[in-house]
Amino acid sequence: MKFDNRDQTKNKIWSDLQKLSSDAHKINILDLFKSQKNRAQTMSAKSEGIFFDFSKHLITPEILNTLLAFADSIDLKHKIDDMFDGKPINKSENRAVLHTALRADQNKEHTPEVANKFQDINHQSQKIKMFSEEIRSGKWLGLTNRAITDIVNIGIGGSDLGPRMACKALKAFANGGVRAHFVSNVDGTDIRDTISELDPETTLIIISSKTFTTTETLMNAKIAINWLETSLDTTGVESTNHIIGITANTENAIRFGIKASNILNFSNWVGGRYSIWSSIGLSIAIYIGFDNFDQMLKGARLIDHHFRETSFSKNIPIVMALIGFWYNNFLNAQSHAVIPYCERLSLLPSYIQQLDMESNGKSVSQSGEKISYQTGPVIWGQTGTNGQHAFFQLLHQGTKLIPIDFIAPVKQSNSYKDNQEVLLNNMLAQSMALMIGRKEPKTQSYKNYSGNKPSSTILIDELSPKNLGALIAIYEHKTLVQGIIWGINSFDQWGVELGKELSVALGEDLDLEVDESTAQLKSIIAEIRSL
Numbered sequence: 001m002k003f004d005n006r007d008q009t010k011n012k013i014w015s016d017l018q019k020l021s022s023d024a025h026k027i028n029i030l031d032l033f034k035s036q037k038n039r040a041q042t043m044s045a046k047s048e049g050i051f052f053d054f055s056k057h058l059i060t061p062e063i064l065n066t067l068l069a070f071a072d073s074i075d076l077k078h079k080i081d082d083m084f085d086g087k088p089i090n091k092s093e094n095r096a097v098l099h100t101a102l103r104a105d106q107n108k109e110h111t112p113e114v115a116n117k118f119q120d121i122n123h124q125s126q127k128i129k130m131f132s133e134e135i136r137s138g139k140w141l142g143l144t145n146r147a148i149t150d151i152v153n154i155g156i157g158g159s160d161l162g163p164r165m166a167c168k169a170l171k172a173f174a175n176g177g178v179r180a181h182f183v184s185n186v187d188g189t190d191i192r193d194t195i196s197e198l199d200p201e202t203t204l205i206i207i208s209s210k211t212f213t214t215t216e217t218l219m220n221a222k223i224a225i226n227w228l229e230t231s232l233d234t235t236g237v238e239s240t241n242h243i244i245g246i247t248a249n250t251e252n253a254i255r256f257g258i259k260a261s262n263i264l265n266f267s268n269w270v271g272g273r274y275s276i277w278s279s280i281g282l283s284i285a286i287y288i289g290f291d292n293f294d295q296m297l298k299g300a301r302l303i304d305h306h307f308r309e310t311s312f313s314k315n316i317p318i319v320m321a322l323i324g325f326w327y328n329n330f331l332n333a334q335s336h337a338v339i340p341y342c343e344r345l346s347l348l349p350s351y352i353q354q355l356d357m358e359s360n361g362k363s364v365s366q367s368g369e370k371i372s373y374q375t376g377p378v379i380w381g382q383t384g385t386n387g388q389h390a391f392f393q394l395l396h397q398g399t400k401l402i403p404i405d406f407i408a409p410v411k412q413s414n415s416y417k418d419n420q421e422v423l424l425n426n427m428l429a430q431s432m433a434l435m436i437g438r439k440e441p442k443t444q445s446y447k448n449y450s451g452n453k454p455s456s457t458i459l460i461d462e463l464s465p466k467n468l469g470a471l472i473a474i475y476e477h478k479t480l481v482q483g484i485i486w487g488i489n490s491f492d493q494w495g496v497e498l499g500k501e502l503s504v505a506l507g508e509d510l511d512l513e514v515d516e517s518t519a520q521l522k523s524i525i526a527e528i529r530s531l
């Protein structure tokens with residue numbers, strides 16, 4: 001019988017996992033390799049271009065089987081299907097979650113809820129293709145009839161992190177074409193530092209905002225428009241070819257002054273942090289070319305198939321989610337580190353941070369009840385080897401349990417082969433050292449490494465658009481599965497609203513009752529300003 005209780009802790013298998021966790025302190029990962037034949041092979045999985053090793057974990061075969069049984073007991077398969085089939089799983093906003101439709105194989109069978117989106121998806125995709133090709137080929141001209149050399153994507157959160165991360169990751173595919181810049185912070189130095197280096201005659205501003213109401217984005221957009229108007233000695237620049245708007249709220253973009261033909265649309269059923277596959281990906285398509293952008297979608301599609309068709313025990317996103325669930329809910333881990341051994345993936349931790357923390361930082365269930373267990377962990381990280389010389393000390397000898405994802409492309413496009421060799425050896429050395437530890441004599445206990453620290457390793461053949469798409473989709477689906485396990489809505493983000501409202505109220509100096517600390521800070525700010 002499938003378990004469909006709102007309180008996941010009432011599931012018998014939850015209690016089984018709890019019992020198993022009471023003996024977890026006895027688990028030694030190295031011993032598991034001795035007792036379990038072919039553990040590395042058994043506890044690894046692959047999908048085209050991606051190899052996932054999850055053998056270095058505090059997980060016995062019994063624990064793994066129990067986690068898999070848990071997944072089965074909550075009817076995971078059908079709940080995953082609900083998303084792909086376009087059911088309204090985002091209950092607080094009563095809408096479907098269909099970023100997967102943007103990359104779906106349209107020749108396969110789909111529910112009407114999905115199939116009836118294809119016409120619109122194809123229309124938008126055609127526009128991304130047309131715009132990106134015109135801009136890249138030099139046909140798209142600015143006010144002084146010069147071709148575009150630089151694009152500036154102005155957006156924040158999901159309207160920034162994805163394109164920014166992907167453009168950095170896929171720089172090798174840009175072939176020296178149009179340069180891509182990104183502005184997100186309302187701190188004016190961000191936009192100032194960016195535009196101050198650009199030629200307004202050859203700059204295209206892309207205003208990306210799902211809602212087209214986000215203060216940071218609209219303020220920065222207005223500064224950029226003003227800069228263009230002043231430098232080009234003109235007015236009404238928002239309705240020229242120097243400005244493109246990308247939004248799910250076309251009316252707002254038109255009201256802002258952008259001409260309708262320069263607006264790319266996407267739908268409300270695409271969450272901001274899942275919008276990289278939509279028109280929001282325009283800057284990626286301009287930077288690396290539409291065909292490469294399409295390859296990203298292909299990589300994600302391959303993972304969608306892997307996710308829906310592979311048995312749970314070899315299913316990369318599902319296993320990743322279950323491992324995280326084990327540490328988060330039974331071994332009290334508070335955070336999870338993402339460490340790419342690849343400079344081009346340096347923005348991946350921030351991207352996954354928004355994806356995961358905005359999705360699963362929730363404390364009520366889908367039906368509104370307060371949850372009694374831990375939900376999403378703190379996601380953090382940065383590139384290796386830099387991290388080794390910064391925070392790895394704590395990972396090796398600190399007191400906290402922090403599971404890690406090590407991620408590395410095996411082949412890199414740069415020509416420094418020795419560096420790549422050292423980079424990969426460093427990654428392998430770290431996951432090994434964390435696991436094996438080192439015993440020193442008692443007199444030198446400060447040198448002691450306890451070891452037994454868990455990590456996964458994700459090897460990517462090479463950092464291609466297809467493999468990047470696959471990697472992102474893996475993390476998207478991991479996030480979905482954990483949200484299902486915790487019975488929460490991974491697709492809303494009401495927790496960001498209060499801060500936005502208070503910020504407006506503080507700015508307008510409304511009759512706002514302000515606490516003592518904030519009042520003091522306000523008066524110090526006023527004092528410093530008046531000097």
Ligand code: F6P
Nearest residue numbers: 157158159209210211214272496
């Ligand atoms: O404030 C959070 C958020 O709503 C994110 O979910 C979103 O990605 C970001 O703001 C930007 O929103 P928009 O694309 O509507 O400008």
